[in-house]
Amino acid sequence: MKEHQRTDRLVLITIILVLLVAIALLTYKAPRLVYEINSDQVLTELNQQDFLVSVDQAKEMEKDENVVFVDIRNSGEFFVKHIENAINVPKIKLLDEASMEMFEDDTKSFVLYGSNHRAAAGPWMVLKQLGIENIKILVGGYSNYQNFGKAFPDYYQDLGEVEKAQYDIQSEISRVSAKFAEMDKVSGDDSPKLNKTPVKNSTPIQIIPVEQKPAADEGC
Amino acid sequence: MGPLIPNGIIDAGWSYLVAFIIGIAFGLIMESSGFSSSKKIVGLFYGYDFTVLRVFFTAAFIAMFGLLYLNYAEILDLSMVYFPETFLTSAIVGGVIMGIGFIVGGYCPGTGIVAASIGKIDAIVFLIGIFIGIFIFSELFPLVKDIYFGNPMGKSRFNELLGLSRGMFAFLFVLIAVIAFIVTRTIEIRVNNKYAAENHGDQASAE
Amino acid sequence: MDNKILHTRKRYLALAGVFLLLGLGLVFLPDKDNKKEMKPEHLLAKLVDKSRFISTDDVADQLINNDPTMILIDVRSKDEYDKGSLPGALNIPLSEILNESSTQVFQRKSYDKVLFGNSDIYADQAWILLSRNLMGRTYVMKGGLNHWMETIINPTEPNPAEPIENFELYHARVAASRYFAGQNTAFIYSDGDFTNTNKKPASSQTKPKVSTPMPVQHKQAAADEGC
Numbered sequence: 335m336k337e338h339q340r341t342d343r344l345v346l347i348t349i350i351l352v353l354l355v356a357i358a359l360l361t362y363k364a365p366r367l368v369y370e371i372n373s374d375q376v377l378t379e380l381n382q383q384d385f386l387v388s389v390d391q392a393k394e395m396e397k398d399e400n401v402v403f404v405d406i407r408n409s410g411e412f413f414v415k416h417i418e419n420a421i422n423v424p425k426i427k428l429l430d431e432a433s434m435e436m437f438e439d440d441t442k443s444f445v446l447y448g449s450n451h452r453a454a455a456g457p458w459m460v461l462k463q464l465g466i467e468n469i470k471i472l473v474g475g476y477s478n479y480q481n482f483g484k485a486f487p488d489y490y491q492d493l494g495e496v497e498k499a500q501y502d503i504q505s506e507i508s509r510v511s512a513k514f515a516e517m518d519k520v521s522g523d524d525s526p527k528l529n530k531t532p533v534k535n536s537t538p539i540q541i542i543p544v545e546q547k548p549a550a551d552e553g554c
Numbered sequence: 555m556g557p558l559i560p561n562g563i564i565d566a567g568w569s570y571l572v573a574f575i576i577g578i579a580f581g582l583i584m585e586s587s588g589f590s591s592s593k594k595i596v597g598l599f600y601g602y603d604f605t606v607l608r609v610f611f612t613a614a615f616i617a618m619f620g621l622l623y624l625n626y627a628e629i630l631d632l633s634m635v636y637f638p639e640t641f642l643t644s645a646i647v648g649g650v651i652m653g654i655g656f657i658v659g660g661y662c663p664g665t666g667i668v669a670a671s672i673g674k675i676d677a678i679v680f681l682i683g684i685f686i687g688i689f690i691f692s693e694l695f696p697l698v699k700d701i702y703f704g705n706p707m708g709k710s711r712f713n714e715l716l717g718l719s720r721g722m723f724a725f726l727f728v729l730i731a732v733i734a735f736i737v738t739r740t741i742e743i744r745v746n747n748k749y750a751a752e753n754h755g756d757q758a759s760a761e
Numbered sequence: 762m763d764n765k766i767l768h769t770r771k772r773y774l775a776l777a778g779v780f781l782l783l784g785l786g787l788v789f790l791p792d793k794d795n796k797k798e799m800k801p802e803h804l805l806a807k808l809v810d811k812s813r814f815i816s817t818d819d820v821a822d823q824l825i826n827n828d829p830t831m832i833l834i835d836v837r838s839k840d841e842y843d844k845g846s847l848p849g850a851l852n853i854p855l856s857e858i859l860n861e862s863s864t865q866v867f868q869r870k871s872y873d874k875v876l877f878g879n880s881d882i883y884a885d886q887a888w889i890l891l892s893r894n895l896m897g898r899t900y901v902m903k904g905g906l907n908h909w910m911e912t913i914i915n916p917t918e919p920n921p922a923e924p925i926e927n928f929e930l931y932h933a934r935v936a937a938s939r940y941f942a943g944q945n946t947a948f949i950y951s952d953g954d955f956t957n958t959n960k961k962p963a964s965s966q967t968k969p970k971v972s973t974p975m976p977v978q979h980k981q982a983a984a985d986e987g988c
Contacts, residue, residue, distance in 0.1 A: 345775075345776065352783070355783065373894060377890060425805070426806070429801060429805055455882060455885060460808070497880050499907070500910065502844065503845030507914065
């Protein structure tokens with residue numbers, strides 16, 4: 335008799351266990367957005383740079399029916415002025431279901447633009463990592479588009495122009511330091527100074543990687 | 555969501571209380587499985603009582619199911635569950651020593667405490683022996699340090715060593731467990747019947 | 762007696778069957794390795810709220826105060842870095858930002874890591890890659906080095922009509938410009954953000970700033986309990 339009691343309890347416990355597992359599985363919802371590409375692949379794509387559309391290329395593409403310009407600024411800015419035939423998907427709504435469905439349309443290719451280049455570059459990277467393939471960025475965003483034909487820095491043709499060093503640091507610093515030296519020769523000068531001496535020739539921080547020794551953890 | 559304390563859902567101060575409750579459950583289950591009797595425990599080695607094998611195998615695969623299913627359902631984060639690193643030499647040497655102690659003394663550390671708590675004197679002596687052994691080990695540690703740290707394999711997982719996926723390994727484990735249960739059950743009955751026959755019809759209890 | 766055994770055996774067989782099925786279920790379940798990554802929605806939200814930007818003035822402030830918790834990281838190529846960069850900056854080109862050695866830098870939880878390039882576009886890309894892998898406390902210097910030159914080294918004097926805060930900022934920037942443009946003598950400070958006449962002049966350090974060797978923590982410490 336005790337034997338039966340024990341097995342009854344056992345069966346009960348097993349049934350509860352199976353139920354728990356079933357509940358766990360049923361309440362599990364796979365996340366809607368899953369990264370398809372890992373970071374290293376995105377990095378290689380970034381280096382290739384063929385995802386950029388310069389403004390003059392964009393003007394050509396406006397006539398192409400299969401190219402959709404996506405304005406990621408908010409609706410107010412879009413309302414004021416936008417590229418002809420562009421659609422407005424504010425940045426925060428880019429990952430919504432409707433928007434993602436639109437991007438997964440293989441027949442069209444999309445060109446993202448925001449108010450400046452950086453606004454669209456970020457969301458572009460996120461969409462890329464989620465597996466959307468047919469998207470590109472308009473170089474410089476809408477401000478660049480509006481300034482088409484003007485001189486740098488209002489308009490630039492490609493990213494290299496913006497990410498180029500505008501100043502030679504060493505020569506600038508020598509020039510400024512000479513200017514200060516001139517100013518200080520005149521006594522009674524009250525331009526702001528600091529009561530600090532700068533760290534001369536500071537060498538960069540050295541991060542020392544520490545090897546992980548096998549920790550003697552307590553076992554059983 | 556899980557594990558609860560590393561994820562900060564329960565404050566770390568609760569860990570002792572949680573350990574205490576788990577300890578009570580452990581003692582309860584050990585005792586109700588009959589593991590306070592050294593005859594039952596040592597039966598594994600002499601072949602007349604395989605309860606130890608059944609209990610531990612069952613515990614292992616139930617825990618495995620729990621971990622793997624909950625990990626899939628993202629209720630538990632398996633990468634945050636702690637397990638110690640593998641040091642092959644010390645594992646083998648320690649296992650041999652413990653095996654000898656098991657057969658000679660009739661208890662292992664966990665069951666020894668269970669038996670001592672119901673008042674068995676041999677278990678209390680066994681526990682004293684455990685502490686003496688720990689003391690000797692600590693004093694002799696500089697000598698055995700190389701063995702202790704020998705053959706570090708890092709945090710190795712059995713399924714990775716065999717090249718199987720986790721699910722496949724779990725299934726094979728359960729399969730082997732069930733086969734082991736059947737086989738050992740047969741052995742048990744045979745041995746006990748033989749024993750009973752030798753003792754003129756005194757049926758030894760099958761469980 | 763035999764019947765009883767067979768009877769209980771049946772139950773055990775049923776139980777064994779259930780467990781085998783559960784095990785079988787596991788075979789077909791995909792192996793989930795919950796890699797610690799930031800969810801896409803979360804990443805986009807952080808991109809939109811722009812909390813990752815730090816102004817050139819803040820960077821200058823922290824440099825002047827020798828803030829030990831800030832690490833500057835130049836994401837340009839080595840050639841550009843050699844021609845001149847911010848004082849104390851490390852060089853990790855964008856192409857190497859996900860390397861093992863770079864990861865060691867970015868995993869330091871007690872430091873603020875500030876990325877910069879000539880502009881902030883490449884630095885921002887680096888930030889996105891790093892943030893996906895949950896390397897926290899990473900920031901982007903707005904405008905990059907070009908903006909640094911225009912605001913700190915060479916600040917433009919505001920028009921007389923502009924509010925007084927602009928003038929205060931301008932004075933602070935001029936003071937910073939002196940600091941960075943290699944002046945050696947100490948003066949008495951006048952006004953602006955880099956206040957603190959109580960501070961003694963920092964001794965010119967030529968020792969390299971060495972970070973305290975911290976063991977690289979790969980994940981949060983799980984409860985270190987044994988058996």
